[in-house]
Amino acid sequence: MDVTITVNGQQHTHDVEPRTLLVHYIREHAGLTGTNIGCDTSSCGACSIHLNGEAAKSCTVLAAQADGMEITTIEGMAATDGTLHPMQQAFMENHGLQCGYCTPGMVMAATSLLDENPSPTEDEVRIGLEGNLCRCTGYHNIVKSVLAAADA
Amino acid sequence: MIPAAFDYVRAESAEEAISLIGQHGDESKFLAGGHSLVPLMKLRLAQPTVLIDIGRLTDLSYIRDDGDMIAIGAMTRHMDVENSDVLRQHAPLLAHAASHVGDPQVRHRGTIGGSICHSDSASDLPATTLALGATYVAQGPNGTREIAAGDFYQGFLTTVLAPDELLTEIRVPKMDGAGWSFQKFNRRAQDWAIVGVAAWRRNGDSGVGLVNMGSVPILASGVSSALSSGASIEDAAAQAAEGCDPTSDLNASVEYREHLARVLTRRALEEASAG
Numbered sequence: 001m002d003v004t005i006t007v008n009g010q011q012h013t014h015d016v017e018p019r020t021l022l023v024h025y026i027r028e029h030a031g032l033t034g035t036n037i038g039c040d041t042s043s044c045g046a047c048s049i050h051l052n053g054e055a056a057k058s059c060t061v062l063a064a065q066a067d068g069m070e071i072t073t074i075e076g077m078a079a080t081d082g083t084l085h086p087m088q089q090a091f092m093e094n095h096g097l098q099c100g101y102c103t104p105g106m107v108m109a110a111t112s113l114l115d116e117n118p119s120p121t122e123d124e125v126r127i128g129l130e131g132n133l134c135r136c137t138g139y140h141n142i143v144k145s146v147l148a149a150a151d152a
Numbered sequence: 153m154i155p156a157a158f159d160y161v162r163a164e165s166a167e168e169a170i171s172l173i174g175q176h177g178d179e180s181k182f183l184a185g186g187h188s189l190v191p192l193m194k195l196r197l198a199q200p201t202v203l204i205d206i207g208r209l210t211d212l213s214y215i216r217d218d219g220d221m222i223a224i225g226a227m228t229r230h231m232d233v234e235n236s237d238v239l240r241q242h243a244p245l246l247a248h249a250a251s252h253v254g255d256p257q258v259r260h261r262g263t264i265g266g267s268i269c270h271s272d273s274a275s276d277l278p279a280t281t282l283a284l285g286a287t288y289v290a291q292g293p294n295g296t297r298e299i300a301a302g303d304f305y306q307g308f309l310t311t312v313l314a315p316d317e318l319l320t321e322i323r324v325p326k327m328d329g330a331g332w333s334f335q336k337f338n339r340r341a342q343d344w345a346i347v348g349v350a351a352w353r354r355n356g357d358s359g360v361g362l363v364n365m366g367s368v369p370i371l372a373s374g375v376s377s378a379l380s381s382g383a384s385i386e387d388a389a390a391q392a393a394e395g396c397d398p399t400s401d402l403n404a405s406v407e408y409r410e411h412l413a414r415v416l417t418r419r420a421l422e423e424a425s426a427g
Contacts, residue, residue, distance in 0.1 A: 001160060018158055018159060018160035018203070019154055019155045019156070019158060021154065040153050040194070041153075041191060042187065042257075043342065045255070045257060048257055051261075055256060056257050057258070060186065060190050060258075060261070061186060061190070062160070062183075062186065062190065064160045064162075064205065065205060065207055109256065112256065113256065116256075130255045130256075131254065131255025131257045131342055132255075
């Protein structure tokens with residue numbers, strides 16, 4: 001089936017099997033490999049993207065379900081001149097990543113969180129990121145980064 | 153993990169969805185938000201041959217004040233249940249329980265109707281709507297019918313819905329002034345409850361729903377009868393595990409789950425009674 005999805009502002013149409021997961025569409029059809037596959041069971045959040053502006057786990061959405069919708073991936077966060085998104089900048093300045101595998105998903109979940117709650121408390125950040133796991137257990141600096149981005 | 157191959161069709165209305173499932177037969181399934189069904193399909197625990205996507209039936213996404221009841225469209229997402237002012241005012245237990253489903257990403261996509269039809273006794277909303285005495289509205293080829301939550305759940309992942317029936321609405325009685333509590337015991341934030349309790353009290357009435365204490369969500373009616381006969385919270389909660397049939401797994405033994413049901417019911421009733 002033909003699926004048309006606007007990825008980071010650019011419209012893509014691809015012929016995919018109905019069982020194609022959105023994360024595979026992003027990585028293999030749109031060619032954007034910044035979105036990682038972690039647990040593949042909608043637990044870890046590494047595959048988080050924005051679907052019509054809200055964080056979603058792309059391993060648990062069919063590309064067919066996203067037909068006609070807009071998605072943003074980590075590649076779409078920085079400005080075209082390379083200026084980092086304030087959340088990316090905050091992760092960099094606060095050492096919000098160690099191995100980096102969870103980072104794209106963390107950034108996408110964290111920006112969605114701030115869209116819904118622009119001035120969260122530390123507790124609200126921790127609860128708001130409950131769907132994202134960091135195997136380095138670097139949560140302290142991740143939370144610090146999100147709070148810094150909220151203040152930025 | 154990739155699901156087994158299937159055909160995909162998109163319904164534009166509830167009527168079309170019901171007609172499509174009639175055409176495609178018993179091996180087809182409705183796809184709402186997909187956050188219960190897609191994981192099962194990836195694990196190959198479910199292998200429908202046709203998915204009928206009802207995800208765009210936005211006319212089934214609403215929360216309405218309807219006299220003594222709140223009417224919730226089956227396609228209403230958990231995030232919208234959680235943030236509903238109408239529910240926070242008239243049935244805050246349900247709004248609060250919805251905020252405990254999965255995580256924000258899951259709540260952006262998953263729907264209340266999908267969760268109820270998935271009929272997993274470890275899910276938060278089946279037991280919560282059961283405790284609240286909800287009624288579910290199902291639409292089939294021959295019209296609609298109302299099903300009491302207490303008659304809906306048949307067994308593990310099984311409901312009384314016919315294959316060609318679509319859940320369209322959840323009707324929850326207004327609970328203005330009721331004390332309430334939702335106790336969810338788990339090891340990690342986003343996990344399913346090892347045991348959960350949804351409870352409310354108002355005047356002499358009460359409702360207690362148990363999460364993950366058997367193959368179906370359970371209404372702890374013994375606890376409510378004990379309370380209305382004047383038993384103390386502690387004595388009433390001691391009956392919480394009566395008639396339950398929980399399983400043992402990596403997280404908890406049967407005995408531990410029974411213990412949790414009693415303790416969490418006591419805590420829930422204490423909180424609900426504190427106003």
